[in-house]
Amino acid sequence: MTVPWPKDRKAADLSAWVKDQLRAHGDPLRWAITAVDHSTQEDSAVLQIEAVLIE
Numbered sequence: 001m002t003v004p005w006p007k008d009r010k011a012a013d014l015s016a017w018v019k020d021q022l023r024a025h026g027d028p029l030r031w032a033i034t035a036v037d038h039s040t041q042e043d044s045a046v047l048q049i050e051a052v053l054i055e
Helices: 011-023
Strands: 002-005 027-037 045-054
Touching (some): 002 011, 011 027, 011 045
Antiparallel strands (some): 002 045, 027 045
16 A cells, blocks of 8 residues: 655654554554655655555
């Protein structure tokens, strides 16, 4: 799953935000940010998230 990193979120605040994003697809059992892509067109980044979800 890839999601854009909101500009108003600091790295320390990502945990709760990522969990909220994952809950749209199921209950997260475990998850990890496996990559951060800074090569986007704007001054933003894209997070690559791998997760195990319980439906």
